[in-house]
Amino acid sequence: RGQVRAGGAAARGGLVGGYKSNAELAAWARAFGSEGSACPGLGSAWMFGTSGKGEPLIALDITDPRTNETAKPVLKIVANTHGNEPAGREIGVDLAEWLCKGYAERLPEAVELLRDARVLLVPALNPDGFAARQRGNAAGADLNRDFPDQFAPAVQKMQPETLAAMRLSRNSPCVAAIAFHEGAVVANYAWDGLPSRSRRSEYSRCPDDDTQRALASAYANGHPSMASSAEFPGGITNGAKWYPLYGGNQDWEYINTGCMFITIEANEAKWPPADRLPQLAAAHRPATLALLRQALGGVTGVIVDAGTGAPIPHAEVVVRGREVARTPVSGAGGEFFRTLLPGEYRLVASARGYREAELAVSVPKPATPGDGGVAGVRFELSPTGGGEAKAVQHAEQHGQQLPQSMGAMQGAQVHAPQGGRASAYNLAGELGAEVEAAELWVEMHARTWNPHMLAAGGVLGVAALTLVAVRRRRNRRGRR
Ligand SMILES: [Zn+2]
Numbered sequence: 071r072g073q074v075r076a077g078g079a080a081a082r083g084g085l086v087g088g089y090k091s092n093a094e095l096a097a098w099a100r101a102f103g104s105e106g107s108a109c110p111g112l113g114s115a116w117m118f119g120t121s122g123k124g125e126p127l128i129a130l131d132i133t134d135p136r137t138n139e140t141a142k143p144v145l146k147i148v149a150n151t152h153g154n155e156p157a158g159r160e161i162g163v164d165l166a167e168w169l170c171k172g173y174a175e176r177l178p179e180a181v182e183l184l185r186d187a188r189v190l191l192v193p194a195l196n197p198d199g200f201a202a203r204q205r206g207n208a209a210g211a212d213l214n215r216d217f218p219d220q221f222a223p224a225v226q227k228m229q230p231e232t233l234a235a236m237r238l239s240r241n242s243p244c245v246a247a248i249a250f251h252e253g254a255v256v257a258n259y260a261w262d263g264l265p266s267r268s269r270r271s272e273y274s275r276c277p278d279d280d281t282q283r284a285l286a287s288a289y290a291n292g293h294p295s296m297a298s299s300a301e302f303p304g305g306i307t308n309g310a311k312w313y314p315l316y317g318g319n320q321d322w323e324y325i326n327t328g329c330m331f332i333t334i335e336a337n338e339a340k341w342p343p344a345d346r347l348p349q350l351a352a353a354h355r356p357a358t359l360a361l362l363r364q365a366l367g368g369v370t371g372v373i374v375d376a377g378t379g380a381p382i383p384h385a386e387v388v389v390r391g392r393e394v395a396r397t398p399v400s401g402a403g404g405e406f407f408r409t410l411l412p413g414e415y416r417l418v419a420s421a422r423g424y425r426e427a428e429l430a431v432s433v434p435k436p437a438t439p440g441d442g443g444v445a446g447v448r449f450e451l452s453p454t455g456g457g458e459a460k461a462v463q464h465a466e467q468h469g470q471q472l473p474q475s476m477g478a479m480q481g482a483q484v485h486a487p488q489g490g491r492a493s494a495y496n497l498a499g500e501l502g503a504e505v506e507a508a509e510l511w512v513e514m515h516a517r518t519w520n521p522h523m524l525a526a527g528g529v530l531g532v533a534a535l536t537l538v539a540v541r542r543r544r545n546r547r548g549r550r
Pocket residue numbers: 152155250251252548549550
């Protein structure tokens with residue numbers, strides 16, 4: 071049995087000495103990348119919320135500060151969503167310290183990852199559950215059944231940890247994420263739920279099934295034993311094919327931010343002994359790096375006003391045939407990123423008050439196996455009632471700065487349907503958190519079943535109505 075270490079909040083690094091307490095973990099995150107550390111300036115930690123008992127929820131942003139002129143794709147790692155599944159906390163610590171050391175020693179794999187991306191580490195989403203050695207949070211709620219679900223409506227008051235996680239996702243949308251759980255050894259991908267809301271296991275194919283499978287396989291193949299699993303062919307599984315669950319982080323994140331959210335079951339037994347942590351972390355590190363590296367393949371681009379050239383905030387991009395996953399513009403510079411495998415796609419950019427624009431994009435094969443190929447795109451949107459919208463594709467190399475490469479692109483007119491597309495999705499987070507959450511959920515349903523409800527007033531009205539009218543389905547099974 072592992073020990074939860076109590077006492078002082080020294081910034082103890084490494085995995086020797088067992089599981090860090092919540093205070094030790096927070097102190098470690100705050101000290102990471104500080105002056106006097108092995109990699110000063112490489113990381114910054116902040117509090118993105120508090121748990122039910124007032125513990126800080128910490129996010130640690132790790133990236134090369136010298137390449138921050140433009141927004142970078144975010145690769146997120148979330149751990150300890152279930153309080154009694156703590157190994158991911160220390161796997162995250164190990165990865166961060168490996169990146170720190172690798173960056174300091176100019177190891178290409180670390181240098182390139184931190185040049186091209188931000189690694190956003192959330193080492194403990196459920197510190198109260200960890201302290202109590204229980205699955206749920208302080209209120210006993212299972213946080214991985216607490217997210218708005220496309221198939222199963224929720225009614226319970228959402229938990230503070232869930233709301234904080236959703237805010238973090240909207241403020242720092244990721245291209246790919248790994249969520250660590252325990253109770254098996256497998257890489258699990260969307261969908262977790264079934265449209266029928268059945269509890270019977272059945273493959274539930276999401277529109278990015280190809281992308282998600284590839285990322286899950288990259289992980290399984292990078293792990294010493296996952297891919298040779300006797301239970302899961304290739305070490306991967308579709309969520310609903312294993313067992314359906316509703317209200318999970320995985321499906322919500324993919325739908326609302328376009329993020330390829332892969333759930334990793336890191337160990338057969340929950341809460342592995344502390345002396346196994348170094349070995350466990352060493353097994354999961356190359357797998358994590360393989361997934362993150364491949365997830366950087368796809369489309370990167372900007373959305374600007376056709377008249378002024380100014381970046382358009384609060385725009386979003388969808389891929390034809392994969393519209394359910396909406397990729398929000400992530401930075402003040404109008405940048406967006408979307409993970410895709412090499413191939414031909416049609417992208418649609420839209421923003422309130424602008425005509426949407428569509429563009430054929432070719433994602434090239436990567437130059438190096440294990441990388442993703444990258445296509446660069448620039449959308450120029452015209453205000454509703456204005457002139458033609460324009461979008462162009464240009465060559466984009468990994469690590470090349472966007473504004474520089476945009477200087478050499480070729481312009482091309484593309485089809486722009488009449489009329490702007492209104493969206494009630496509030497990326498700025500101007501509404502109260504709980505109203506926001508309800509709004510998000512209703513919009514997900516509205517998009518599937520009833521598009522005319524997207525008018526903002528209608529969405530909020532329906533949300534209020536539904537919150538009292540529908541009883542929530544719960545699924546308390548096992549691991550993820
Ligand atoms: Zn779990």
